[in-house]
Amino acid sequence: MPTAYRHSGLAVTEHTLDVPLDHARPDGPTITLFAREVTAAGREGEDLPRLLWLQGGPGHRAERPDAPGAWLHRALRDHRVVLMDQRGTGRSTPADRHTLAAHPDPAATAGYLARFRADAIVRDAELLRRHPAAGGERDRPWTVLGQSFGGFCALTYLSLAPEGLEKVMITGGLPSLTAHADDVYRAAYARVLDHNARYFERYPGDQRLLDEVAAHLAGNDVRLPTGERLTVRRLQTLGVLLGAAATFDRLHYLLETAFVPGPRGPEPSDPFLRAVESAVSFAEHPLYAVLHEAVYAQGGRPTAWSAHRVREEFPAFDASRGGPLRLTGEMVYPWHFEEDPALVPLREAAHLLAGRTDWPPLYDPDRLAGNRVPVAAAVYHDDMYVDREQSLRTAAHVRGLRAWITDAHAHDGVRVDPGVYDRLLAMVRGEA
Incomplete structure (x- = not known):
């Protein structure tokens, strides 16, 4: 009943x-x-x-x-x-x-x-x-x-x-x-760069702060409350917040809590790490990560980790090149299945889905x-x-x-x- x-x-x-x-x-x-x-x-x-x-x-x-x-x-x-x-x-x-x-x-x-x-x-x-x-x-x-x-x-x-x-x-x-996932993400990366520009125009001081956080993560083993290491590339996925009116400004208030004084200098605060973990974890919606590219899959061509491959066409997102850090959007990458505990057990299945060629039309x-x-x-x-x-x-x-x-x-x-x-x-x- x-x-x-x-x-x-x-x-x-x-x-x-x-x-x-x-x-x-x-x-x-x-x-x-x-x-x-x-x-x-x-x-x-x-x-x-x-x-x-x-x-x-x-x-x-x-x-x-x-x-x-x-x-x-x-x-x-x-x-x-x-x-x-x-x-x-x-x-x-x-x-x-x-x-x-x-x-x-x-x-x-x-x-x-x-x-x-x-x-x-x-x-x-x-x-x-x-x-x-x-x-x-x-x-x-x-x-x-x-x-x-x-x-x-x-x-x-x-x-x-x-x-x-x-x-x-x-x-x-x-x-x-009819678009392949490559076409979808190629257009998406350009839009995400535009949203980065809008964000840092509104909050120009946040660029320096974000770069400082990235530099700290690159040189230190910083752990999220769930125990896994917070990497620079995972930090970049905070850009998912830039696409909605309800979350666009949330990033600013998250970053303002980034550092507290520690015995050896500034270190990431617990509130900051907790908020980052909440924003970047797929624990509440693992299917989002596993099937994100599959929603664009039709016919015999695999998605083959499209967002990961197409990202190479946009060097602004490459943190190793130096320059101001740019945030990515809702893209899902194969390394998510190595760094997010909610996804690690699904890694092999995700790779198989990325290589699948017999998707029916939607x-x-x-x-x-x-x-x-x-x-x-x-x-x-x-x-x-x-x-x-x-x-x-x-x-x-x-x-x-x-x-x-x-x-x-x-x-x-x-x-x-x-x-x-x-x-x-x-x-x-x-x-x-």
């Missing part, structure tokens, strides 16, 4: 169901899918249309309704909202160094994880949509709101099961339909060209994570997709401003 409770003006019902690990083998092994259905308290009995939130990632659980983003409170005025923990995350059957240790070898682990991409997430969502206990007894299509990687999933949904969709809203998540260009589902997408002009030009080429290919190009928001616009949701909803309704 579903579990139901109320708090903070919300009525929440929890659902679990078994879904096939491999949707091509519906009678094969199963995993558990978990979702929360949220309505405004007092409206549980109303026949509200359902909206499925597809969160960013890959490998991130759905938002918890104890700390909702701006979009959720706004969405509850019109919808019954479904927060689905995508397979491998949250309360769905987890995929991490503990659970994956049950597989007999890295090849089995890699084969298992290859079934955790957008195509499987969409098939899971379709089973949830039709599940009687989750309101699917009438098999009504629902609206999807896809943020970042959730937008990628929405395009896969339109490709595989458009009959399940009434409307689609996408924020910062229109992927290229998008159906012909079906998208004939799309009949109303679609609106916010394309953030200066998005650090998703390339604007690649997004616009996709927008032009999807029949009926209406794009809103804005420089008023960063990648997390829908989380911080309910006006983003308002605009997209009006667009798919034909009111704007």
Whole structure:
């Protein structure tokens, strides 16, 4: 039986169901899918249309309704909202160094994880949509709101099961339909350099401080609270904070705690190391690291550690060359699986996934060209994570997709401003 409770003006019902690990083998092994259905308290009995939130990632659980983003409170005025923990995350059957240790070898682990991409997430969502206990007894299509990687999933949904969709809203998540991971990261590195420039223009004193931290790490064995060494290249991954409005300035307040006086001179403070560990560790979302490049993989060409290879084309990120240190973005590198304790046990499986050549397609260009589902997408002009030009080429290919190009928001616009949701909803309704 579903579990139901109320708090903070919300009525929440929890659902679990078994879904096939491999949707091509519906009678094969199963995993558990978990979702929360949220309505405004007092409206549980109303026949509200359902909206499925597809969160960013890959490998991130759905938002918890104890700390909702701006979009959720706004969405509850019109919808019954479904927060689905995508397979491998949250309360769905987890995929991490503990659970994956049950597989007999890295090849089995890699084969298992290859079934955790957008195509499987969409098939899971379709089973949830039709599940009687989750309101699917009438098999009504629902609206999807896809943020970042959730937008990628929405395009896969339109490709595989458009009959399940009434409307689609996408924020910062229109992927290229055909680009190889090399093309994605080549464009991404240039954008990350632009965000570095913006950051150090706002906080010019932080360049000296960051360089001092890097010099200290290069000459000393500095350990994070979890015990592993903090290297310069791992420090550089703090640049992931530069892509969202909610975290852009957080880096400044992190750096201002960098040093305290020690017996032999300045040394990194405990608050600084704890904050860095929280920002750079994949312990809470290991699938993000394992599958990050796989979300771009289609056809016979492997990703082959694309971000690592393409980085060589951008010498500004090479800390050994001297000059001001530049921070990277959300890229994942093979050395992550040597330095992050949450990833070390998954190293061989990650290498196998990077070499995989039989990835199935994630998008159906012909079906998208004939799309009949109303679609609106916010394309953030200066998005650090998703390339604007690649997004616009996709927008032009999807029949009926209406794009809103804005420089008023960063990648997390829908989380911080309910006006983003308002605009997209009006667009798919034909009111704007």
